[in-house]
Ligand SMILES: Nc1ncnc2c1ncn2[C@@H]1O[C@H](COP(=O)(O)OP(=O)(O)O)[C@@H](O)[C@H]1O
């Protein structure tokens with residue numbers, strides 16, 4: 598008898614609310630899922646965690662302004678003198694079953710939404726014009742998209758006709774208690790200093806909107822704690838991971854430095 602296949606490791610994710618249950622229900626009932634929230638707050642980690650939990654392969658696509666429908670569906674490629682059809686990540690997920698995750702979906706070109714629409718209603722179809730196929734998504738196919746509604750760019754908002762095809766979860770930076778646990782789990786930093794960094798992040802975030810477009814992310818907090826855990830002193834690590842990435846404006850930086858001083862003395 599062959600040994601059982603190894604159980605894939607589940608990426609660490611600490612839930613904030615009912616998001617894990619919602620994902621499981623959406624997966625079980627074939628509903629597409631939209632995650633919205635600021636950059637670096639845990640959306641991608643959440644999807645990686647849940648894909649492993651439901652035991653399906655994850656096809657992640659980071660969308661950008663050159664991304665076309667063909668990048669998702671596939672194209673004919675030249676192979677040894679022949680042209681061979683090659684599935685894109687979305688087609689692969691539909692054909693084999695799995696989670697297709699389109700990160701920052703609003704960045705993609707308009708023609709991408711044309712592909713997503715028939716996949717996100719009850720038909721769950723993916724037409725491949727180039728091969729003449731019409732694929733029916735299997736029960737274990739799920740479409741997950743994310744975007745950051747914080748960017749004040751009206752051209753980069755999701756159209757209601759697209760948005761209203763998804764069950765949606767709003768993400769934000771985790772509450773302090775959860776974020777401290779995340780920092781400790783991700784970096785091994787002690788509770789005390791993790792707590793201080795989380796408090797500082799909270800103070801820096803409260804400045805958002807005045808001079809800052811985005812508050813310090815959980816990702817940056819984890820970077821900062823990584824530097825501290827590696828032996829860098831707190832002030833230097835904060836400068837490198839929580840101040841410099843936020844702004845290039847000298848006056849704004851000074852304002853942030855004052856907050857750091859107020860918190861750490
Ligand atoms: N709830 C959470 N559980 C575990 N790690 C988290 C959580 N939230 C944020 N993180 C950490 O923050 C980092 C950035 O999160 P990520 O999922 O890449 O953000 P997003 O996709 O929202 O931009 C992760 O690599 C992880 O270290």
Ligand SMILES: [Mg+2]
Pocket residue numbers: 637640641642700
């Ligand atoms: Mg992400």
